[in-house]
Amino acid sequence: MKNNRSISFGEAIREGLLQASEIDPSVIHFAEGVEDPSAVFGTLKDIGKEIGQNRMIEMPVSENALTGVAIGAALTGKRPVISFHRVEFAMLALEQIANNAAKFHYVSNGKHNVPLVMRLIIGRGWGQGPEHSQSLESVFAYFPGLKVVMPARPKDAKGMIIAAVEDKNPVLFIEHRWSHYAVGDVPQNYFSTGITGPERIKTGDAITVVATSYMTLEALRVADALERVGVNIELFDLRVLRPLSLEAIVESVKKTGKLLTIDTGFRTYGIGAEIVSSVIERSFEFLKTAPIRLGLPDHPTPSSASLIKNYYVDSIMILEKISQVVDIAPSVLEQLKKSIVNERNNIPIDVPDPFFKGPF
């Protein structure tokens, strides 16, 4: 059988978790509804049957305590994976994350490790509104001692969840719910990508674009469209928010002289803010235009679809921003926009775009 086959991001997470749990008996799982018919959007489905139900621990609706429990188990030889249906529910556990998970190794002078994975699902759509669709990655990325990753594509979903389980540190593994549906080639065997920095997924010299999570998919669509008219952008999927490794991005900006960042979260105090400032510090004299940041505007997410028309960054918005600093003939720009609109085929903005099928 072929090693690579096409599966969804969500299936890739499940496969990675299952293989990692089979290989290492110290892996244990916590989640609300760990064995329920949905099993965290299918990502834990039947894993208990394979590895033993005693390693699939039903988590009462007690997020702070159970996160602490997972940290305690991690201190004493287990590798817990705790999965949250929405990042908001993990906010109840912020105390344990910030005060304990992030600090144990440091404060104990290296005597303690916290090999913990916290899966935080972010998302958007279907009017979920202010308290069920936030993108709070920069909150977690703030703390030294945590590793924060945001895979975008199915192959990374598997390789990075395995890397997260293998890691000796607390890893916050942030999944965009809309990425869950993306389909692409994923190796069947057990493999780790490591928790390693940005990956260049398009090579070009027009502009350096750095995207996180689901925004990588929107940016990829733009890169493909521009490629068809002979404009090549250099696109990075950031993948790892902390520890932040910017070498490749700095080198790219030295080449292109232009930088665009795209966040799934708020623009203000977002990941883009950190990238832009850190990259400029190291490439100031190479910049030809002011860097651009894209992200959410400064207000909570309203439920009504009519209020979010300009809220989320999409490929059209990305294309427009790029066209402000890269030479693209107006007629070509219009034509590209039209083709993206056609591809979108009038799907409403509050449901996932079925367009994102690999190979990535």
Added chain:
Amino acid sequence: MLLSKGSRSVNCLANKLMTLEKKTSLALYSNMLKIRLVEEEIASRYNEQEMRCPVHLSIGQEAAATGVGFALTQKDKVFSTHRSHAHYLAKGGDLSKMIAEIYGRATGCIGGRGGSMHIMDPEVGMMASIPIVGSCIPLAIGSALSDTLDGNPVVSVAYLGDASIEEGVFHESANFAKLSNLPVLFVCENNLYSVYTHISERQPPRLITSIPEAHGIPMVHCDGNDIEAVYASTLRALDNIRSQNGPFFLLLDTYRWREHCGPNFDNDLGYRSEQEFMEWKMKDPVEQYRKKLLAKKIITKETDLELTDNIQKEITVAFDFAKNSPFPELETAINHVYA
């Protein structure tokens, strides 16, 4: 003071102590029926995909909300959860504003900003609905504190599901409410499930009744599908609270008929048995009361049909209102970030 000693039988003794006026019986019945019919209308229209937000329906749980809501005064304040439609309607909420909110319209009770999970309307004392488990509980305590400081004879209600008992914030709130002797009514609707997970997989086999007791909070445990029992128990609880005896806890046993979130039945998934569902369906709060009122000749088949018809008309008006209402203007999305 009705302090349960961990027994399940303290129960519905309250309802034996009073006979309701006809008018009250009718009002209770008609409100339950209204909640049922509204929720069913939402369910049947949901697939039109015009209500573009998650909905948590209260079908099967109408008696709990109605009994509590009708015992409260207009000035009392309610803090609810993700499952708030029934709480709002029983608190004198405006049906049209609720449906418009679910349709994401400018005429919704909060202009379409929250949708079904955030129904709020302070004008009728529906202070907030918060879709984070347990999150509304301390707000009710704070509201009670505020009214106490001002000398207002107002009770604040914290609605909670059985899962809230698992959150630290519930216990922290109960502790403070009792410590400060605050006029708070905790209303726990135990429908046995948190999403797909039965309470026995989330909590040890001790009775929930022992928990308020441990916090020193008096409680009544009652059949949450028996509207008169819920109503009488709530009146009793409120009496106790208004006599400055501090917080009170109502534990109401009930059952959600449809899926946790959404319009469908989901017994086919296998997380609960068809038999369990049927047993609870036999205890249908609306149907039970309909039978009782028919037997007592408070309603007849004809007046019942007429009532149903009138409610259905009201519902049609509300849905028409919602669907004909404008969407909020895009430029207003940025409003109200700061006061």
